[in-house]
Amino acid sequence: MRKSMAGMAAGILVVSLASCGDAGGSGGSGGSTDGGGKKLTVWIMEGTNPDASAYFETVTSTFKAKTGADLDVQMVPWSGAKDKFTTAIAGGTTPDVAEVGATWTPEFAEAGAIADLGDKVSAAGLDSDLVGSLKEAGTYDGRLYGMPWYAGVRSMLYNKDVFAKAGITTPPKTWAELTTAVEKIKKTQPKVTPFPVPGSSEFTATPFVWGGGGELATQSGGRWKSGLADPKAVEGITFLTDLALEHGSSTPAAATWTEKDALTAYAKGDVGMVVAGSWTPATLAQDAPEVAKKTGAFVMPGKSGMAPSAVGGSHLSVFETAKDKDLAWQFVQLMTTGDLAKKWGEESNYFSGQKSALDAQLASASDAQKVFATQMTQGGRTVPVTPQWGKVQGKKVIPTMMQSVLSSKADAKTATDQAAKDMDAAFAGN
Amino acid sequence: MGSHRMRTLRPWLLLAPTLALMAVLLAWPLGRVVWLSLQNYGLRELNRGTTNFVGFDNYVSVLTQPYLWTIVLPNTIGFAVVTVVGTVALGTLVALFLATLPVAWRYLASSAVMVAWAVPAITGTYVWVFLFDAADGLVTHALGGLGVIETGSVNWFLERWSFFGIAALNVVHHGFPFVAVTVLAGLLTVPTELYEAAVIDGAGAWRRFWSVTVPVLKPIFAVVTILSTIWDFKVFAQIFLMPGGSGTNREVFNLGVWSYIQSFAQGRYGLGAAIAVLLTLLLLGITVVYLRTLFVEEDL
Numbered sequence: 001m002r003k004s005m006a007g008m009a010a011g012i013l014v015v016s017l018a019s020c021g022d023a024g025g026s027g028g029s030g031g032s033t034d035g036g037g038k039k040l041t042v043w044i045m046e047g048t049n050p051d052a053s054a055y056f057e058t059v060t061s062t063f064k065a066k067t068g069a070d071l072d073v074q075m076v077p078w079s080g081a082k083d084k085f086t087t088a089i090a091g092g093t094t095p096d097v098a099e100v101g102a103t104w105t106p107e108f109a110e111a112g113a114i115a116d117l118g119d120k121v122s123a124a125g126l127d128s129d130l131v132g133s134l135k136e137a138g139t140y141d142g143r144l145y146g147m148p149w150y151a152g153v154r155s156m157l158y159n160k161d162v163f164a165k166a167g168i169t170t171p172p173k174t175w176a177e178l179t180t181a182v183e184k185i186k187k188t189q190p191k192v193t194p195f196p197v198p199g200s201s202e203f204t205a206t207p208f209v210w211g212g213g214g215e216l217a218t219q220s221g222g223r224w225k226s227g228l229a230d231p232k233a234v235e236g237i238t239f240l241t242d243l244a245l246e247h248g249s250s251t252p253a254a255a256t257w258t259e260k261d262a263l264t265a266y267a268k269g270d271v272g273m274v275v276a277g278s279w280t281p282a283t284l285a286q287d288a289p290e291v292a293k294k295t296g297a298f299v300m301p302g303k304s305g306m307a308p309s310a311v312g313g314s315h316l317s318v319f320e321t322a323k324d325k326d327l328a329w330q331f332v333q334l335m336t337t338g339d340l341a342k343k344w345g346e347e348s349n350y351f352s353g354q355k356s357a358l359d360a361q362l363a364s365a366s367d368a369q370k371v372f373a374t375q376m377t378q379g380g381r382t383v384p385v386t387p388q389w390g391k392v393q394g395k396k397v398i399p400t401m402m403q404s405v406l407s408s409k410a411d412a413k414t415a416t417d418q419a420a421k422d423m424d425a426a427f428a429g430n
Numbered sequence: 431m432g433s434h435r436m437r438t439l440r441p442w443l444l445l446a447p448t449l450a451l452m453a454v455l456l457a458w459p460l461g462r463v464v465w466l467s468l469q470n471y472g473l474r475e476l477n478r479g480t481t482n483f484v485g486f487d488n489y490v491s492v493l494t495q496p497y498l499w500t501i502v503l504p505n506t507i508g509f510a511v512v513t514v515v516g517t518v519a520l521g522t523l524v525a526l527f528l529a530t531l532p533v534a535w536r537y538l539a540s541s542a543v544m545v546a547w548a549v550p551a552i553t554g555t556y557v558w559v560f561l562f563d564a565a566d567g568l569v570t571h572a573l574g575g576l577g578v579i580e581t582g583s584v585n586w587f588l589e590r591w592s593f594f595g596i597a598a599l600n601v602v603h604h605g606f607p608f609v610a611v612t613v614l615a616g617l618l619t620v621p622t623e624l625y626e627a628a629v630i631d632g633a634g635a636w637r638r639f640w641s642v643t644v645p646v647l648k649p650i651f652a653v654v655t656i657l658s659t660i661w662d663f664k665v666f667a668q669i670f671l672m673p674g675g676s677g678t679n680r681e682v683f684n685l686g687v688w689s690y691i692q693s694f695a696q697g698r699y700g701l702g703a704a705i706a707v708l709l710t711l712l713l714l715g716i717t718v719v720y721l722r723t724l725f726v727e728e729d730l
Contacts, residue, residue, distance in 0.1 A: 083694055090476045107697075111473040200678050252585040253564030256673030265565070394695030396677035403678045407588040426696070 035069025035327045042331065043098035045314065046075040055347055059340060066334065069327055089113050096322035097331055102137040102313045102382075103389055105146035110387035114317040118144040120329045126337065129354045133311040137382045146315025147332050148353030150344065153311045153376040154203050156301075157266065157280065157368075158273035160294045162192055166272075171298035175211070175239055178301045182249040185272045194272040195249040196265060197240060198257035199403035202393065203310050204275040207300040208236035210381060211307025217384045217423060224386055226423035228401070228416045236303075238412040241405040255406040267291055275300075277312075278372035282349040297371040299379060311380040313353065351376060391426040460710075467703035476699070488704035497680075506684040506709075509594055509601075510662040516602040517658050518651070521609025526639075528610065529617045540611060547607035555671045558600040562586050587673040590681045600668050605661065609654045616650040617643065652724045656717055663713055666690065685709045 040063075044052065052075065060071040074095070076084055082104065088094040089111065100108060108114045121127055121144055130148050138146030158171060166184040178195070185194035198204055209216060214233030217224050227233055244250035254262065259275070266274040267288035285292040300307040316335060318328040334340055336353060345352045345361050351373065352358045362373050383389055392398075401419035404410040410418070442449075469475070470484045492498060524543060528536050546554075561568050564585035574581025586592040620643060628638045644651070666686040669675045675682055677691055685705060693702025 086473065086476065086694070086697075089473065107473060111477040113473075113477045200673070251565055252583055253566075255585050256564070256587045256678075391696045394677075394691070394697065396695075399678040400680060403588070403674060407585070409588075 035067035035324070035330075038069040038324060038327060039072055040069055040097065040322075040324075040327060040331055041072045041074065041095040043074050043076045043095045045081055045099045045101070046077045055344065058343075059335065062340065063331060063334060067327060067330055071331070085113075092321060094319040094321045096324075096328045097316060097318055099149065099314045100146055100317045102134060102146065102151075102315055103393060105138050105315050105317060106140040106385055107387040107390040108317065109140035109143075109145040113320060114145050115320050115322070115325060116143045116145060117147055117318060117329070117332070121147065124333060126333075126354070129356055131351075131353050131355055131358060133376075133380050133382045134313050134315070134353045137311075137313070137385055138315045139385065140387070146317050147336055149314045149316045149336055150348065150350035150353055151311055151313035151376065152278045152350050153372055153380055154207070154275055154277050154300070154309045155372050155375045156273050156298050157276045157284075157295050158298065159266070159269065159271065159291065160296050162189060162194075162272045163296075165189055171296070172301045173298075173305065174301050175303050179243065179247060182243060182247050182272070186248055192270050192272055193249070193251050193254075193265065195243060196254040196257065196262050196271060196274060197244040197250040197402070197406060198259055198262040198275075199255040199406045200257060200396075200399045201259040201262065201275070201402075202396075202398045203312070204259060204262070205237065205240065205398050205402050206381075206383070207275070207302070207307045207309045208240040209233045210236070210309075211300065211302030212236040212239070213303070217427070219384070219386075224384060224388065224427040226420040226427070228398075228423060229420035234412055234416045237401070237405070237416055239303075241402070241412055244406055245408070250406070255403055278351065278369065278376070279349045281366070281368045295368070297368040299371060299375045306375070306379045308379045308381040309375055310383055311376055313350070315353075386427070388427045388429070392423050395422055395426055397422045397426070463703045463706055463710075466699055467707045469700045470698075471700040471703075472697045482700075484700070488701045489708075491701065492704050492708065501681060502683050502685055502688050505590075505594070505682065506663060506686075509598065509665070509684060510659060512594075513598050513601045513605070513662040513665075514655060514658045516598065517605040517662070518609055518655055520602060521606040521654065522613050522651075524606060524610040525613035525617055528614050536614075540614065543607045543610055545607075546603055547605075549604070551604060551667045552671060554604050555600055555668050558596055558603075559587075559672055562596050587675075588679070593672065593674070593679070593682050597665075597668055597672060601662060601665055604668075605658060609658065612650060612654050613647065616647045620646050649724065652720060656720050659716055659720075660713055663716075664709065685712075 044056065046052065056071075056073045060073065063069065063071050078101075081101070085094070085098070085100075085104070085108070089108075094113060100114070105114070121130075131151055134146075134148035134151050135144065138144055138148060156171070162185060163171070163181070166181070166188045168181050168184055172178040172181045182194040185192055206216060209228065212232045212235045214230055214236050215227035216233075217226050217228075219225075228237075244254070254265075257265070259277075262271075262274050263276055263280055263284070265271050266276070267284060269288070269291045281292065281295065281297070284295060300309045302308075316332045318325055318332065322328045335344070337357075341352055341354060341357050342360065344350075345357060349369075352361055358373075362370065365373060384392075397419050400422070401415045404418075405412050405415045467488055468483055468485060470482045470487070474480075475482050528540055528543075531539060549557075562570075564570060564587070565582050569586075570579070570581050570584065573579045586596060624642045624646070625638055628642050633641065664686050665684065669682065669684055669687050670690065672682075675687065677695060683691070686709065689702045689705035689709065691702075692698050692705060
């Protein structure tokens with residue numbers, strides 16, 4: 001069945017290549033392809049930008065004016081998007097171009113579903129302008145499969161009123177100061193949750209693994225190995241969970257919270273500080289303007305100074321099923337450079353994946369955005385770039401570890417040992 | 431000779447459209463799952479359309495995991511037993527009550543009961559999750575107000591027993607209306623003379639239920655029990671959507687959730703398919719046992 005479909009696809013490819021040849025094939029990567037009468041299908045993830053439909057109307061008309069080709073932009077909700085991609089890969093019905101979550105790119109590249117964009121990117125002279133962490137995340141086996149589109153990073157948001165009442169004048173910079181801040185809030189405002197530790201959030205835990213000098217995983221000789229059971233990582237997890245369990249920074253409910261639940265709690269106004277993404281102040285301003293007004297941001301505290309935090313984001317990838325890859329690349333280029341990229345940054349509150357655009361964005365950024373920008377440029381890290389990381393996330397290794405400590409079923413040492421075993425099993429393909 | 435062959439062929443000809451439809455809708459996917467379960471099949475194989483047969487490795491790997499025997503299977507079976515008994519018992523009680531009502535009230539009350547059935551499983555699950563929310567739920571506030579616990583100090587989703595307690599409430603609440611309505615329909619067909627005769631013989635309500643209602647309604651009880659068993663064995667959304675149920679709390683996986691997490695969250699479709707096949711075999715076994723007991727007694 002699959003074989004015959006592959007055969008059919010190959011047949012279609014030959015036919016379309018042949019017809020391309022007849023037309024004279026002007027498709028150089030720098031110049032514009034004649035896309036008249038053609039149609040490009042694009043999947044964009046939903047939930048990132050409230051004004052996305054209006055934005056994509058502009059994109060569609062610009063693209064039509066530039067190439068003559070039609071765009072069919074389909075919005076796909078983030079939740080369930082991975083399943084949708086998988087099903088489409090199985091059925092050979094993937095779109096021409098899609099927004100791909102940065103941690104999925106190596107997985108799709110390994111499966112052979114997305115195309116190598118490296119040559120097109122260097123031909124267009126965009127190589128040196130890509131934001132480093134996103135470029136790294138989009139690279140598999142030395143080749144670039146995901147064109148950096150936008151990025152986000154997590155830092156801390158805090159309630160200025162709560163901090164003022166507790167007598168905290170400067171936001172905590174280190175773990176020791178964080179503990180003091182929690183204790184001060186606890187003492188002065190018993191009804192406030194100083195710092196909820198959500199058990200189902202991977203990215204709340206990672207800055208604490210890194211903040212003490214630990215690693216999620218390291219690569220040597222082509223093999224990945226978990227670093228969660230190493231003393232420095234254990235120290236970070238112990239510190240974070242002790243904050244919740246010993247210093248009462250959290251609430252029992254938070255043991256099953258996701259990052260979103262923690263932000264929802266923060267938006268109610270009786271939470272001191274919370275780990276949150278760089279795109280959340282905008283959400284907060286919409287949903288809870290009163291709390292947003294008294295919200296400030298500070299970079300992740302580490303054992304001594306700023307802790308690294310995970311940079312997440314999206315790539316635009318061209319699928320191998322795309323009939324006209326040059327046209328697809330033109331769309332990617334249109335979206336990630338120039339005016340449309342700038343507009344997207346302004347509207348979505350994400351950081352641009354291009355250095356030049358990012359600099360322009362930061363020139364007019366708010367105070368909170370500047371804090372997040374510092375975190376991203378000086379303390380941004382990627383999670384291990386390997387197709388297997390998708391399996392580690394699928395297995396929920398880090399949330400499982402956090403939840404077992406926060407529910408007092410295991411101590412930090414036992415939980416990190418187990419997590420390291422689970423992670424190594426995922427790396428080994430089990 | 432020819433007419434004899436025609437006679438044996440005719441039923442099959444008449445059945446052919448149905449069989450063809452079932453082959454497409456049931457047999458093909460089922461065969462495909464079995465075919466997948468014999469392979470080490472990931473995203474790479476999915477994309478390239480290649481096969482990677484490993485024999486019974488997936489089954490061996492599933493069946494030799496202590497995790498299956500200590501967590502997943504007890505969760506699946508224990509939960510099904512509790513919820514099937516709960517659903518059938520509650521449904522029957524409600525049916526008995528409805529049968530005593532005047533017709534107009536009976537319609538009104540059974541419509542009200544049906545609402546719980548009409549609510550989609552996802553919506554129903556979120557309602558129960560909200561009720562038991564550790565920080566702001568109705569239950570924590572009620573118990574806090576009564577002084578039983580300190581409001582917000584207990585997270586019921588973390589412990590296996592309380593997690594499944596909430597899930598059982600959800601599933602029983604969602605499943606009992608079907609049993610109630612079906613049993614009620616059966617109750618209305620029981621000839622009233624049987625009850626009158628039993629009353630004359632001096633039988634109380636308890637005795638009348640077990641000696642008249644139960645024997646007469648046996649096929650109906652068999653049907654609702656089999657259907658409930660199948661539904662409650664393969665419950666998925668009601669577990670997966672609860673906090674911790676989607677993967678962070680490995681103490682609460684059942685066969686359905688485990689299969690989903692192996693297949694879709696970790697891209698190990700072969701292993702997930704093997705778990706699904708085992709779940710199907712388990713359900714088939716249970717159904718065969720049920721049907722046999724039912725038909726053997728009918729024959730006597």
